[in-house]
Amino acid sequence: MALLVLASHGGHLLHGRAVLDRMKRSNVLPTSVTLTQLFRLCNDIEEAYLMKQQLTEEYRNVAWDESVWESVLFACSRNLAGADRKRIWLILDEFLSEIKSTNIVLNKAMYLPLLLVTSETRDISRALTYYEDMKRDKIYMTDALWGALLQVCASAANDEEALKIMKDMSDQDVMLNALHCTSYLNALARNGRIETAIDFLHYMANSPKSSPTASFGGIFVDLPDMICIRAVLRACVENEPYQTALSLFDDIRNGCFGPNVALDETCYNILLAACPDADEAKKLIREMNLSRRHRKGAIPPSKVSYTRAISVCRKSKDVDSALYFVKHARDNGVSPDLQMYTAAIWVSAEAENVRCATKLFREMKEKNIAPSLVTYNGLITAYARKGDADSALDLYFSALSDGFETSRPTSALLASTLRKIDEADTRLQSIEKVINASHGDELDSQTLGPILILAIETYAKLGRVDDALHIFHKIQIPCDVGCVRAITCALSVNPDYWSEAVAIIHSSDTVVGQAPSYIDPVSLGYAMIACAKANKWEEALVLFRLYGDWKTPNVALNSLISACGRNGRADIALEVLNDMYQPDLLSYRKAMIACNQAEHEARRVAVKSGSTGSYNENQEFQWWECALSLLRRMKEDGFKPDMPTYSSAISACEAAGKWQRALSILQTAIQDSHDDSLNLYCFNAALAACEKGNAWVEALDLFERMKQMSGRGLSPNVVTYGSLILALENAGQKDMALSIFRDAMRKDVVKPWRNTRDEKGNYMRAMDLHSFSAAMARAAVRNHLEQLRSKSPTDEFHDLVIVVGKGLRSGDEQPVLRDAAEQVLLREYGLTSEVDSSNYGRLLVKGEAIKNMVARWNL
Incomplete structure (x- = not known):
């Protein structure tokens, strides 16, 4: 047991498991104290859940008392950042159900971790339910429980419930300390009620500026401290106009909040970050500098203050003011550090002042200040804004030679720079240099993602889809969703690659930052489009049935509907339409x-x-x-x-x-x-x-x-x-x-006559019915023959050549146009025709036969 206690103090779960194994080999049964110590070693809810399963299976006869469950619940409240909310409450509900089945009543030590979890998950409804349960069970409310309840309200931005709880505290003669009040102030700030938060500060200080309408239920509160003040000042800076923050700053300066509150460097730095321009930042820096004259309360500007002031210049791209702050710091005995130089370089980058950014970069290196990756990014941005891709690439490789690993922001900067290169082949050469500089056979899409996306898009634009696939297949799992979208988009352009698109979707369920079964709807849409273009509507339908939901893009479903229609499956097209979300x-x-x-x-x-x-x-x-x-x-x-x-x-x-x-x-x-x-x-x-x-x-x-x-x-x-x-x-x-x-x-809509050649190569005029329908062909023949009624038998008549085509589209039947022309000639005008021996796509009516017809008309 002593070993377990030592392990719990050291926080080593593996050591705890090793001790448990030794106990098992020695046939020593664990007690409730043993279990309690084991759960103290768990770092998060998943470890606690696995430990619970293991202990339940191996030691069914060991009693789980209140102390064990307290330890279990506290383990569940640790390190919840990033955990799945549904998963958290699924596990906790299972534990609470088991506690209830053993007739153990929840105590204050169990409610506290539950409230901490509700705070992390912002589940105000559960927290209020627990609060009602505690009141029902007459559990004594400790300061920690009150604080946890108010913290839930703050995380959920529910100031109304926070005020109700504070009134309950006041009714029970509990003095609200500054920590309690800070939670309420945070709830107000997150709910956007900054003016009310400022009123509450004045209420806490019993200030003359306190609004007479803001009684806050007459609750008893402690005087505000600097934590309260900073919380509201930060909220003003983040959510309100600068003048609101400045007004609160002046109230602090004028002593409106009691003896415990006075301006400090943090307050100045908070306000500096909100300055609308460099001139306002200069005023604050000057005010801090003048405070040196006071024997007490001197607040000279620090490196952080100057860095904030320089960063303000970035908003207006004011390089001169940024350089002024660097010089001012140096003149006041504050040596510019990495953060100050980096901030100034970024101001120069925003202003597209490459010369100034380069000068600052060289200056910091001369002072043996090693640049950070953020510094390099600023300089790369400066060259990128100027369209100098070669210099941006040189800086990137310099950063790599300095030992920096590629980061996603850097990749994004490079990608935006290289994207501006008009010549696709030149752009591709630069992209390949960046990719080849990465270590290992596999490519990390979490850091190189923007570059890989650009590479895939460029290869696709050049028609080199196989090269785009080669790049994609080198990406290690899990893959960036942008890369999956880029490759499926490239494949959707060429229907010959539909099978590759389908294969990628079936294997793309390992995406960065997503659940294991997640399929990106945009990538799915591209794959469906590829299948639809290739008339593989069945494959597109399978993808939709397997992975589709309300997020599936309409453009993909519309493409599927078209493919179904083209392939004679209008019934499936209507099914897809009915399945569409909107x-x-x-x-x-x-x-x-x-x-x-x-x-x-x-x-x-x-x-x-x-x-x-x-x-x-x-x-x-x-x-x-x-x-x-x-x-x-x-x-x-x-x-x-x-x-x-x-x-x-x-x-x-x-x-x-x-x-x-x-x-x-x-x-x-x-x-x-x-x-x-x-x-x-x-x-x-x-x-x-x-x-x-x-x-x-x-x-x-x-x-x-x-x-x-x-x-x-x-x-x-x-x-x-x-x-x-x-x-x-x-x-x-x-x-x-x-x-x-x-x-x-x-109206020249139809032109039945054209010049052609006979078998001897001589020009001749022919009636071309090639593109006519049968009815129009009959009308054309009829029109020509009717015009001959005005002729005399003594006139000269040439052979009539009628181009009817070879009947290749008529299948096994008699050619349609030939039949139509012969029908009019023979049945209506008594003219016989013959197929031209030199071209069986032509009918020939002898001029002599036409002359005889005209002669009959003139009898």
């Missing part, structure tokens, strides 16, 4: 495009199978209906559809032959949109819908409306004319179709 306008647009694509694909399949009349009716739902449903839903969600969105809805209705719906949506789009946003595609889709629905009158009306709006960028194009001509032709309105075709020719 879809945006683009989400709805891409989902509607997916529905449109699905509707068109359904029609293509139906046409190919010969069931065009009933393909919609056999489905449980229709994609055009889904598109309209999305259109309504996005309006309900507060989004205003844009023209591409309307276009998709109209196109879906067009594919389904729902011309009435298409026209209705078009009308809504016209009413909702500005003239400059109207989309020709909307009108063309609506026209095509009218054509499929045999609504030629409505199609003609829509065409006339388009012509009226031609001044708004809505001039009919070849698709417009093609749809209208087909609608008129299907309705038997061939003359009207011919008139529309001639209108298209007059």
Whole structure:
């Protein structure tokens, strides 16, 4: 036992475990005193938890009394900075439940560590619950318990509860000391109630400046001390205008807070940090200097004072004033030290005064003052601001040769400097020098992170994705999240690297400063985009299902929706849309495009199978209906559809032959949109819908409306004319179709004639129907032949060459354009044609046959 006591005084848990092992080998059972000493050796809550588990498993028969649990709870209150709040209370709740199960009542020695934990976790509700429990159990409130309670209020910035507790203390005739009052003042300051904090200081001192309305419940308080004063002065400096801090400073100078409070160097230094400019700092330094004349209370400026004054000059980039303070310190017998020189160098850096920064740097080295890494960073910044990357790099390597390790701020400075080099290859050479200067085979992203990010981005910009991957794979685990984002962004640009992006996400759950299972949502988004670009929508969907949450970027989910639509999985696209935390306008647009694509694909399949009349009716739902449903839903969600969105809805209705719906949506789009946003595609889709629905009158009306709006960028194009001509032709309105075709020719929308060569190389004029639809091809042939009615049989007639293409897009069927042209020639005009032997993409009608046709017309 004596060995355990010695170990506990030394704080050596390993020694304690060794003693416990010796006791076990000697068959000596530990007592409650043994357990108490063991828990005193634990440095934090995790060690206490592991110790508790071990002791419970090995010594089930040892009694756990109050003293043991007191020691356990105190161990849990140590070194909580950075610990996970949920984990802390998970362990403590487990311990408290076990204490309760053994019928042990919490005492004041147990409540104290619990209150300390609530202070560290800022859990005011738990602290107040414990306070009520203590009042219920009539536990005597010690000064430590009162102090811990008030400290919880301070950490949680809850001044109202702090005042209530202070009133309870006053009701129990407890005099509030300066430490208690400091907690209340801190609560006020953290809650932004600086004026109330100043009022409370005056209340404590019973000052004439105390506000008559600020009674603070008539609580009994001690006189303020310098700790109270400094707490409020710091709060003024951090949260209030300078004049507020200066006013409090003057009150201290004038003795408003009693005999225990007087200005000291700390007060001056606090106020110096808040000075708005160098002139104000000079006044304070001068005042401190003049205090030397007093026999008592002299407060000459120190090195800290001068450093604060120099740092003020950084705000206004006032190099002259910074040099003034350095000289003033030297003249007053205060030798400039590292901090003063460093502050002055940083002022020069902010002012981009490289010459001054370099001079100060040399001066401090001449005085054998070794520069710190912060000093080097200031000088590097000076050169960086001037765009001198070479000098900045030289300084960086000088810092390394002086024995300094690379820090993240230094890497960030270098990265910002190198990023300004326009030439990517030159920039890359400098980056590689920095990386090669690091020790070991692995790269530390916690220190080199900004440089590594820049390297990956530069390699990617040069198209050297493999080199970017090589750099990334050299980074040691845990990896900086910025590096993961940089490499996944680089991979997302080139879809060939989608598998590498997926592999990185699956192995990127070890990120600096995050829980083991953390996956960065931005990196996840880039990987999903890479998969979507490569049409690997299944892989993107798996990533989303495994790691996605409300933080997953919309741009990635929108990309996934597009990929699903392109690959015929509109159903998955809608699932993704429904799973989105907050879809945006683009989400709805891409989902509607997916529905449109699905509707068109359904029609293509139906046409190919010969069931065009009933393909919609056999489905449980229709994609055009889904598109309209999305259109309504996005309006309900507060989004205003844009023209591409309307276009998709109209196109879906067009594919389904729902011309009435298409026209209705078009009308809504016209009413909702500005003239400059109207989309020709909307009108063309609506026209095509009218054509499929045999609504030629409505199609003609829509065409006339388009012509009226031609001044708004809505001039009919070849698709417009093609749809209208087909609608008129299907309705038997061939003359009207011919008139529309001639209108298209007059406006140069269609140009059926071009010059080509015959088999002998001679120029010839041919009718080129290559890019025409079948209906427009028929109209073109019909138009030319009708124009021949004015000819005489005695006129000269040349062979008619019609370019119809080789029918490569017609599959196994007869070429569409050839069939259309032959149909008009033979059935309507009795002209036979033959395929040009030199080019089977051409039809040839002999001039003699045309002459005979004209002769028949003139009989």
